[in-house]
């Protein structure tokens with residue numbers, strides 16, 4: 001909670017505005033009913049101390065003020081809330097950038113999305129509907145208790161006592177039950193969602209293996225569990241509301257009883273009795289708002305916790321700022337060992353490899369032996385555990401990350417295409433690429449002809465054709481992207497795994513022609529692909545062998 005409040009610091013002046021206008025707004029609302037009572041007292045001939053005409057003017061003034069004050073309170077409160085959501089989203093994206101690619105590889109994407117969207121969204125409850133209402137409730141209750149006290153100290157004490165019961169005792173006591181039920185509901189809700197999403201993603205398997213019936217049954221069971229949990233929450237809400245209302249009724253009766261007794265002994269007049277009862281009855285708004293808070297609050301804190309976990313996660317690789325031109329004359333892998341977190345064995349042990357500018361190196365080995373991992377180390381997606389990787393005699397850990405990314409390009413087995421036009425998807429390789437450059441790159445990657453058959457050619461949106469693109473077409477788009485990027489070192493992780501022999505030969509020729517002065521580091525299971533390389537190294541038993 002403290003950490004959430006600290007984020008609010010730069011917006012403190014606006015929060016002050018929200019609280020001030022909130023307090024004034026509630027006081028204006030209470031004044032409308034209280035002066036209403038004064039007016040009725042006047043009409044009935046009770047001595048109220050204020051003239052009827054003035055009372056009516058005050059009522060009208062307060063009613064108009066109430067609208068304006070409330071509007072300003074809501075506007076500034078929501079301004080703060082959404083400004084902070086923007087700040088938080090910005091922080092999360094920055095954190096995700098730092099964590100990528102290594103740490104994000106292992107994170108569940110569904111969870112990340114729910115943190116960025118719904119979790120952050122829920123914090124709006126805290127900023128717009130928690131902090132200010134608490135302050136407003138304390139201040140307005142203090143003012144009304146003060147007024148009641150000035151009428152008669154007994155009224156003041158009754159006010160304070162019942163404000164505390166409604167605004168503090170009931171919410172705190174109820175939150176213990178509500179939080180548990182709320183958390184259970186959210187967890188069950190998350191599980192049901194994941195199961196549903198999983199079923200949709202795996203619909204092909206579900207149909208193929210005829211497991212639809214079981215899936216539907218599980219979804220029904222989950223829905224029923226959800227209903228049960230919701231029932232508990234709603235019942236609880238009802239009980240709390242009833243408790244709160246009964247407490248307010250008791251407060252009114254106690255005030256009335258005390259008023260009558262004080263009137264009987266002549267301590268106060270009838271006007272003061274009416275004033276005290278109406279003032280107290282109409283002043284519970286802000287404190288009742290607090291009793292509704294507790295239902296959401298714990299849930300909001302759980303969301304904040306998930307958010308802070310991302311913000312606090314230490315990146316696997318520290319980004320190096322700055323930009324410098326890299327010659328990429330040689331890449332030296334010196335005695336490198338590497339182990340993934342959570343794995344017992346070292347995946348790579350004492351690897352040594354020297355790659356000179358223009359070398360074409362094929363990395364060959366059994367599935368899972370660590371070939372792709374070696375590429376990731378060369379790109380510094382992960383840091384080596386021991387030993388070093390040097391580029392132009394400089395440790396890769398000291399090379400600006402942007403420079404490294406600019407000089408290297410990766411084509412992997414799976415090319416990710418954004419929901420954008422083919423042209424923009426290719427432009428990721430070079431943002432300011434001209435149309436001619438894009439067409440040339442596509443021709444070299446043997447994908448130009450296919451693109452021209454699409455309804456809008458290069459302007460076709462990938463989303464429109466979506467999963468209709470074959471793996472080979474995606475891979476060729478990935479290669480075109482890499483050609484556009486025109487890096488000094490081309491890193492290829494099974495670049496032709498999804499292509500037929502004809503396309504493979506064509507693309508390999510393009511890669512070869514394109515890369516005469518470039519360094520190529522390629523992982524491939526296919527002999528035909530590795531054939532374009534003049535140097536072959538083998539990953540065997542966690543080590544590197546040269547024949």
Ligand SMILES: Nc1ncnc2c1ncn2[C@@H]1O[C@H](COP(=O)(O)OP(=O)(O)OP(=O)(O)O)[C@@H](O)[C@H]1O
Nearest residue numbers: 105106340341347366367368369370371372373374
């Ligand atoms: N982020 C990770 N965390 C933990 N283990 C990982 C991670 N990434 C890969 N591994 C494991 O490291 C091993 C080597 O993976 P890698 O992808 O480097 O193999 P590969 O030789 O390229 O395999 P393939 O030829 O099948 O693509 C595998 O056992 C894999 O499960």
